[in-house]
Amino acid sequence: MPVPMLDVRRQNGALEGELREAAARVIVSGSYILGAEVESFEAAAAAVAEAQFAVGVSSGTDALLVALMALDIGPGDEVICPSFTFFATASSIARVGAKPVFADSLANSFNLDPAGLEARITPRTKAVIPVHLFGQPSDLRRIFEIAGKHGLRVIEDAAQAFGAEYEGRKVGALGDCGTVSFYPSKNLGGLGEAGLLLTNDPRIADKARLLRNHGAERQYFHSMIGGNFRLDAMQAALLAVKLPHLEEYTRARQQHAARYGELLAGLADSVATPQSLPERSHIMNQYTIRVPGMRDALRRHLAERGIGSAIYYPLPLHRQECFARFGPQPELPVADRLAAEVLSLPVFPELTAAEQDEVVGAVRAFFCAQWARTPSPPC
Numbered sequence: 210m211p212v213p214m215l216d217v218r219r220q221n222g223a224l225e226g227e228l229r230e231a232a233a234r235v236i237v238s239g240s241y242i243l244g245a246e247v248e249s250f251e252a253a254a255a256a257v258a259e260a261q262f263a264v265g266v267s268s269g270t271d272a273l274l275v276a277l278m279a280l281d282i283g284p285g286d287e288v289i290c291p292s293f294t295f296f297a298t299a300s301s302i303a304r305v306g307a308k309p310v311f312a313d314s315l316a317n318s319f320n321l322d323p324a325g326l327e328a329r330i331t332p333r334t335k336a337v338i339p340v341h342l343f344g345q346p347s348d349l350r351r352i353f354e355i356a357g358k359h360g361l362r363v364i365e366d367a368a369q370a371f372g373a374e375y376e377g378r379k380v381g382a383l384g385d386c387g388t389v390s391f392y393p394s395k396n397l398g399g400l401g402e403a404g405l406l407l408t409n410d411p412r413i414a415d416k417a418r419l420l421r422n423h424g425a426e427r428q429y430f431h432s433m434i435g436g437n438f439r440l441d442a443m444q445a446a447l448l449a450v451k452l453p454h455l456e457e458y459t460r461a462r463q464q465h466a467a468r469y470g471e472l473l474a475g476l477a478d479s480v481a482t483p484q485s486l487p488e489r490s491h492i493m494n495q496y497t498i499r500v501p502g503m504r505d506a507l508r509r510h511l512a513e514r515g516i517g518s519a520i521y522y523p524l525p526l527h528r529q530e531c532f533a534r535f536g537p538q539p540e541l542p543v544a545d546r547l548a549a550e551v552l553s554l555p556v557f558p559e560l561t562a563a564e565q566d567e568v569v570g571a572v573r574a575f576f577c578a579q580w581a582r583t584p585s586p587p588c
């Protein structure tokens with residue numbers, strides 16, 4: 210039985226009636242950009258994220274750009290972020306004219322290593338972007354301590370962690386501001402592009418609202434240079450239909466993850482399953498295992514059986530050609546190792562138990578075939 214890495218039609222199909230109604234409402238409203246649908250979604254999303262302000266924008270990438278612009282980060286500034294993350298975390302830093310400075314990650318959580326952060330601080334460092342990768346919050350307590358000591362701003366990249374908690378509080382607005390993505394593969398997946406900036410600081414919220422709309426206080430009168438980072442009414446209306454289901458989606462992801470953990474326990478010598486660290490909730494936007502030495506062979510084996518998997522991410526950012534212009538990069542051994550070992554397995558909420566059994570069966574068959582060549586094969 211083939212198993213998709215992600216099938217967004219199952220989730221959206223279950224809500225088709227409501228989604229059609231919301232879309233129809235927008236179509237007849239004649240109001241397609243920002244407006245009442247966006248404001249009402251912003252209020253609902255702010256409540257879910259326990260943030261005072263939510264500013265709807267065109268994508269998670271644009272949310273990062275707006276966040277950096279709102280904090281006046283630009284040429285001459287350095288911003289530290291993990292090397293092992295999605296490209297947009299660092300490209301947004303470069304796009305505002307600042308220098309992305311890469312720090313290493315922790316192998317047990319895939320998240321920014323606070324010691325690596327501290328080691329990379331210079332007099333030019335203005336901010337840090339911890340990423341709550343795969344849905345698990347970063348070590349925010351340590352990161353805030355370091356940021357406080359050195360006067361750094363903190364932008365949480367919560368693109369994969371909308372609704373996740375750290376020490377009992379929702380992530381996203383715990384630092385100066387945070388960003389969320391509603392790209393269809395994210396834990397609250399839209400039906401197109403959308404993002405959000407979260408903050409408890411009214412000045413950052415006001416500035417972000419201006420920046421997303423060309424910096425115009427009123428149309429054609431510009432107090433600052435922003436861009437077109439506006440959220441469509443259609444996406445807001447569709448996301449508002451899905452938002453009340455977020456907790457139920459998260460519970461399903463966490464149940465799949467727990468079951469993977471049990472089913473893969475016998476392969477602990479070959480497969481490292483993801484760790485959920487204390488003091489935080491892991492919302493399992495991705496279920497990412499580590500397979501030292503045999504990741505690519507396992508992925509091929511799964512693909513031959515029609516089983517989807519994904520490598521998030523195959524090349525750490527400090528090795529990307531486009532960042533070479535920032536000069537020699539540091540050695541980041543954990544980022545390199547993770548890029549060579551990670552494999553994400555299907556964990557979308559609607560994955561069935563039979564499909565999950567199929568994935569695990571194929572993983573097990575792969576390792577049994579490897580072990581068959583050893584003196585005392587365990588299976």
Ligand SMILES: *Cc1c(COP(=O)(O)O)cnc(C)c1O
Pocket residue numbers: 268269270271294295297298340366368369389390391392403404
């Ligand atoms: C998806 C993602 C983004 C970008 O979001 P888009 O909505 O795709 O622009 C940024 N950072 C991380 C960590 C992401 O996973």
